[in-house]
Amino acid sequence: MDIYAAADIPETEIFGSVEEKHIPMNKFSSSAAHIAGRKFASSESFTWLTEHFQASLSNIKQAADYLFLSGVNHIFFHGIPYSPAEAPWPGWQFYAAVNFGPQGGLWRDLPEFNAYVTRCQSFLQSGAPDNDILVYYPIYDVWNDAGELIRPNPVPKSLTNVVMTLWENGYTFDYVSDRFLAKAECKGHEIALGGNTYSCVLVPECQFMPETTLKHLVGLANAGATVLFQNHLPSDVPGFGNLEKRRAQFHNIQNGVNSGHGHEPLKEAVLGNGRLLVSTYLETLVHMSGGKREPAIRSGLRFIRQKTAEGFLYFFANRSELPLDSYAPIATIIESAIVFDPRFENRIGLAELFHGRDVVPSERPAQFGKETGSIHLQLQPGESCIVRTFTNKVVTGPTWPYVTNTGPAQKITGTWKIEFFEGEPQFSKSVEVSELKSWTSFDATELKSFCGTGRYTISFEAPGAKADDWMLDLGKVCESARVKLNGHQLGALWCAPFQETVGEWLKPGKNTLEVEVTNLAANRIADMDRRKVKWKYFYDINMASKRYRALDASDWPLFVSGLLGPVTLTPLKKTAVN
Secondary structure: OHHHHOOOOOEEEEEOOOOHHHHHHHHHHHHHHHHOOOOOOEEEEEEOOOOOOOOOHHHHHHHHHHHHHOOOOEEEEOOOOOOOOOOOOOOOOOOOOOOOOOOOOOOOOHHHHHHHHHHHHHHHOOOEEOOOEEEEOOHHHHHHOOOOOOOOOOOOHHHHHHHHHHHHOOEOEEEEOHHHHOOOEEEOOEEEEOOEEEOEEEEOOOOEOOHHHHHHHHHHHHOOOEEEEEOOOOOEOOOOOOHHHHHHHHHHHHHHHOOOEEEOOEEEEEEOOEEEEEEOOHHHHHHHHOOOEOHHHHHOEEEEEEEOOOEEEEEEEEOOOOOEEEEEEEEEEOOEEEEEOOOOOOOEEEOOEEEHHHOOHHHOOOOOOOOEEEEEEEEOOOOEEEEEEEOOOOOOOOEOOOEEEOOOOEEOOOOEEEEEEEEEOOOOOOEEEOOOOOHHHOOOHHHHOOEEEEEEEEEEEOOOOOOOEEEEEOEEEEOEEEEEEOOEEEEEEOOOOOEEEOOOOOOOOEEEEEEEEEOOOHHHHHHHHHOOOOOOOOOOOOOEOOOOOEOOHHHOOOOOOEEEEOOEEEEEEEOOOO
16 A cells, blocks of 8 residues: 555556456555545556457456546556558557557447546546545555465455445445544544545554554544544454564554453443544444445446535446446436436436425335435436536536337338458458348458448338337447438447437437447458468567467357347337436
């Protein structure tokens, strides 16, 4: 923690997967930024997210969301390798994926992803952290543990269990080290550090703690703070210097704390204006601390919360496999709210709310206060949004476009004409199909290794049903698309779900739909390796696979490419906001 905080911009990384089990490691950079009062928390992003040439923008979006949820607000690509203009495709490559450069296969629609990141970061850099719990990092237990001397970012099991329990139950937290804990002050009943405030300090089960740290924790409690210990107090001081003297001081402090009352599993010592709690039950400890639990976590959402001058800022991501269309309760006071979809420049509107004061007390859920409320969110799996709430202000303006399906999806049928451009190998012929499938399954041999863009065009009759709007769903897209309806450019659909409302541009009778789909570069690279084309003509590793072996793509399977559908239109009804 101290080393991360020594940087002006503490930086974590993604290396490989973005499973939530890595949260204990990825929280280091943002925690250091918060306790040191830094504005930015960064990440070396997307390193080895997949094998070379196999990452889609949809994959990368999910990884970016994971970083935002871990507190990162300042993403760096890993990477864009320098390649001279005269170098044949795929140019010079760095040893590690993902290549975001012009030869990496993502370049055409990368501006759409960049715009998404820009919008998210503009919000996440504007608010102040609002994490409730300072989690003590028991470094002396790590150093006392037998094992390898070099262990990057060692996270003891006791700490992992604590932070994952907090994460999965909707409690926000930052790590704190002994050095930074010594700087913490109690103001009222809150703990101030790095310009931020916390409701409590939580000490995971540990054996060793410096007597100076224990003394400061007791001092915080005496001043009005809440200090939590999991299972028991630390039992000894670390190291051997002045051991007896330090042990005596440590045990004197312990004896003062142990005069508290209560029995297992909970003991409480009232110290001055605050309290010190010891329990074997972590959730009991955290509940008694007064920390805000965000109940939206029960809806399958992950979130990060920040404070603003007028309320709070939430970044929500639906990382479940189920769509969400419900009221997501939040733990903060809310009078009004605005929802933003950062994939689009102008998709914004007032949120529909359900206030705690509208619920009779006997029916009010636990941790759902009178002035807290719920926000109506509609998020498909993989979607995210930003919600800005206002504590004492009623905001006016256009409402968020809530919709409900009023009928079944209707498949767009007919003959699709497909033309290929902006890619290699060149293929000048057009293809016509009545059923959508991967262009690698077409008869043309060139398309099995084609890396580029295919333009799909179809004419169809508008559905006869009446609706407030229509949802165009492209179904499965490999891997990103630009959509045009009746000559109007709808924009890029570069990540799942590949959906957009099109009622404004859908006309009675005949309509023309164009979809430009760009695939990955993997098939072209695999074909070059099968034909033993020399494309690895640079000096850096030359070149490594994700398993740090020499990269040989000749045995890669064909990656499905193009528009696979089904492409449908679904009638929608717009829902009025209360």
